Amino acid sequence: MEEQKFTEQRYRPAWRSFYWHITAMVIFLIAAVFFSIKTDASQNVIWGVCLIAILYTAGDMTYRRFRIMLIVKLDEIALEKGFVGRHSIEISTKNIKTIQVKQSVIQRILDTGDILVASPGTDEYEIIVNNMPSPHAIRDIMQKRERAHDGEEESPSSD
Secondary structure (H helix, E strand, O other): OHHHHOOEEEEOOOHHHOHHHHHHHHHHHHHHHHHHHHOOOOHHHHHHHHHHHHHHHHHHHHHHHHOEEEEEEOOEEEEEEOOOOOEEEEEEHHHOOEEEEEOOHHHHHHOEEEEEEEOOOOOOOOEEEEEEEOHHHHHHHHHHHHHHHHHHHHHHHOO
């Protein structure tokens, strides 16, 4: 019954994977506080520069997150890239050869990782998506879709 209710699941890179962006914003804030205490420079200039730097960093982080979406459908895996213009690639679940999860030490701590999907007949991965949340859970869902599709293919031929 659970199989028939499944339509699709959408995933974007995890916010927590942008730890360098978040660290930079904290450093900008600490630097603004430090320079406003230690120098005679205008407070408006210091805090204005800090605000611009933080807004730029937050905007870059948001752009990088929302330009990528991994979609796990009932019969295919799709990757959409782009913020205004879109580029997409789809692989049918029956054509999946390999699903790989790669994690660095920091990604393991943050429970994020890179997901790579390949189909037969190629030496490269067609879908590569970085910094996905709970990558092993996403891989398990993709493999479940693949196995469900394989089961549908085999059942008619056994009659």
